[in-house]
Amino acid sequence: MSQGPIRIAVAGALGRMGQAMCEAVRAADGLELAARFDRPGVAGDDLVSLEDALARADVVIDFTTPDASAALAAQAAERGVALVVGSTGLGEAHLAAITEASRRIAIVRAGNLSLGVNMLLGFVRQAARALPAEAYDIEVFEAHHRRKVDAPSGAALMLGEAAAAGRGTHLSKVGRRARDGITGARPVGEIGFSVMRGGGIVGEHSVTFAAEDEILTLAHSARDRGLFARGGVAAARWVAGRAAGEYDMQDVLGFSDR
Numbered sequence: 001m002s003q004g005p006i007r008i009a010v011a012g013a014l015g016r017m018g019q020a021m022c023e024a025v026r027a028a029d030g031l032e033l034a035a036r037f038d039r040p041g042v043a044g045d046d047l048v049s050l051e052d053a054l055a056r057a058d059v060v061i062d063f064t065t066p067d068a069s070a071a072l073a074a075q076a077a078e079r080g081v082a083l084v085v086g087s088t089g090l091g092e093a094h095l096a097a098i099t100e101a102s103r104r105i106a107i108v109r110a111g112n113l114s115l116g117v118n119m120l121l122g123f124v125r126q127a128a129r130a131l132p133a134e135a136y137d138i139e140v141f142e143a144h145h146r147r148k149v150d151a152p153s154g155a156a157l158m159l160g161e162a163a164a165a166g167r168g169t170h171l172s173k174v175g176r177r178a179r180d181g182i183t184g185a186r187p188v189g190e191i192g193f194s195v196m197r198g199g200g201i202v203g204e205h206s207v208t209f210a211a212e213d214e215i216l217t218l219a220h221s222a223r224d225r226g227l228f229a230r231g232g233v234a235a236a237r238w239v240a241g242r243a244a245g246e247y248d249m250q251d252v253l254g255f256s257d258r
Contacts, residue, residue, distance in 0.1 A: 004032075005030055005031055005032040006030060006031050006032065006058050006059060006236065006237065006240045007032050007034035007056060007057050007058045007059070008025045008031050008032065008033055008034060008057060008058070008059055008060075008061060008236055009034055009035035009036070009037065009053040009054070009056060009057035009059070009060045009061070009081075010022050010025065010033065010035070010036050010037075010060075010061050010063075011037060011038075011050075011053075011060055011061065011062040011063065011064050011068070011072060012038060012062065012063045012064040012068070013036035013037060013038050013044075013047065014038045014042065014044055014047075015038075015063060015064075016225060017063040017086070017225060017228060017229070018036075018038070018063050020225040020226055020228065020229040021061055021063060021228075021229045021232050022036060023226075023229065024226065024229035024230060024232065024233050025061075025233060025236075028233050030237070031233065031236065031237070034053075034056040034057050034058075035048050035052060035053035035056045035057055036048065036053075037049065037050055037052075037053045039068070050072070050075065054075060054076060054079040054081050055079070057081055058081065058082065058240050058241075059081065059082045059083070059084060059236045059239060059240050060072065060076055060081055060082070060083050060084070061084045061086070061232050061235075061236055062083060062084065062085050062086060062087060063086045063087060063232075064087050065087060065089075066087060066089050066090045066091060066094040067094070068087070069085050069087040069090065069094060069098070070090075070093070070094040070097035070098060071097075073085070073097055073098045073100075073101035073102075073107065074097060074100075074101055076101065076105055077100075077101035077102075077103075077104040077105050080104070080105060081105065082105055082106045082107070082239045082240055082241075082242065083101070083105060083106075083107045083108070083239075084107075084108045084109075084113075084232055084235045084236050084239060085098060085107060085108070085109040085110070086110060086112075086113050086228065086232060088111050088112075088150050088153060088154030089149070089150030089154070090154075098246065099246055102244060102245055102246035103244060104244055105244055106239045106241075106242035106243060106244055106245055106247065107239070107245075107246050107247065108235040108238065108239045108247045108248065108249070108251070108252060109246060109247070109248060110154075110158070110231075110235070110248050110249045111153070111154020111155050111157060111158045112153070112154055112155030112158060112203075112205075112228070112231075112249075113228045113229075113231030113232050113235060113249060114155070114203075114220070114222060114227050114228055114231050115227070115230065115231050115234065115249075115253065116220050116227065117155050117158075117205060117220050118231075118249040118250060118252075118253055118255075119253075120159070120205070120207075120218060120219075120220045121158060121159060121162045121250070122162075122250075122255060123218050124159055124162045124163050124166065124207050124218055125162040125163070125165055125166040126166065127163075127166065127207075127209055127216065127218065128162070128163040128164070128165075128166025128167050128209075129166040129167065131209050131211075131216070133167055133188055133189040134188055135211045135212070136209040136210065136211045136216075137186060137190065137192075137209070137210045137211075138163050138190075138191045138192070138207065138208070138209055138210075139191075139192045139193075139194060139207070139208045139210065140152070140156050140159050140160050140163070140191065140192065140193050140194070140205070140206070140207050140208075141156075141193075141194045141195075141196075141204075141205070141206045141207075141208070142155065142156040142193075142194075142195055142196070142203070142204060142205050142206075143195075143196035143197070143198070143201050143203075143204040144196075144197060144201050144202075144203055144204075145197070145198070145199060145200050145201050145202065146197050146198055146199060146200075148197060151195045151197070152177065152193045152195055153195075153203070153205070155203070155205050156193060156195075156205060157171070159205060159207050160175055160191050160193065163191055163207060164191060167189065169189070171191060174189050174190055174191050175190075175191050175192075175193070176190050176191065176192045176193065177193050178193070179192070202222040202223060202224065202225060203220075203221075203222035204219075204220075204221050204222070205219065205220050206218065206219035206220070207219075231249065234252055235249065235252050238251070238252045239252075
């Protein structure tokens with residue numbers, strides 16, 4: 001890593017989150033916005049190629065698409081540039097590519113970079129551990145703007161995974177993404193998801209623990225995309241110069257045992 005300010009490149013710089021991320025980096029002490037880039041062939045003020053961005057940066061912050069994030073991880077690994085991945089909707093092949101790249105570089109990957117959402121994850125895990133599945137049903141609700149293309153959101157899946165971990169299981173075994181028609185009684189231990197898309201909603205997430213005699217809801221509301229950018233800045237500071245490996249925001253916040 002270079003001496004002086006940490007040099008940051010922002011992928012997907014023309015997107016809504018990319019623009020917010022650029023503003024946050026410019027405003028942050030100790031960071032330098034060294035490069036902005038977007039899709040190949042997309043022009044704009046001060047945009048550079050991926051190759052040029054990797055040559056200029058200590059860390060790349062990525063808010064793009066699953067395919068672009070997987071390809072970027074491989075190229076960043078070749079150049080020894082650390083990576084913060086905030087893209088959502090990643091499939092198994094994308095995750096495998098990122099994991100492979102993390103053998104050579106440090107990568108922070110999170111479905112949501114909000115510091116508040118990542119605090120919420122810990123609360124959800126503790127509540128799920130304490131409240132028995134036989135008595136408390138778990139439902140994850142999320143709402144986003146009409147332009148969001150993946151569902152459930154990355155943060156909603158993280159919350160579901162935290163709830164499942166609290167109960168000593170995996171979300172793939174107990175998660176239910178949708179209900180339609182005659183579904184039958186709800187199975188004990190199921191973790192359900194409800195999704196809303198509309199208007200300009202920045203991000204709403206809640207986890208409800210519903211029993212026969214009480215309901216507990218843990219929630220987070222995003223009011224401005226700047227909060228995700230602040231999380232991105234925190235992750236970039238933390239990952240710069242870090243040993244190779246795949247990390248998450250629990251590591252950045254100091255909550256992980258790793």
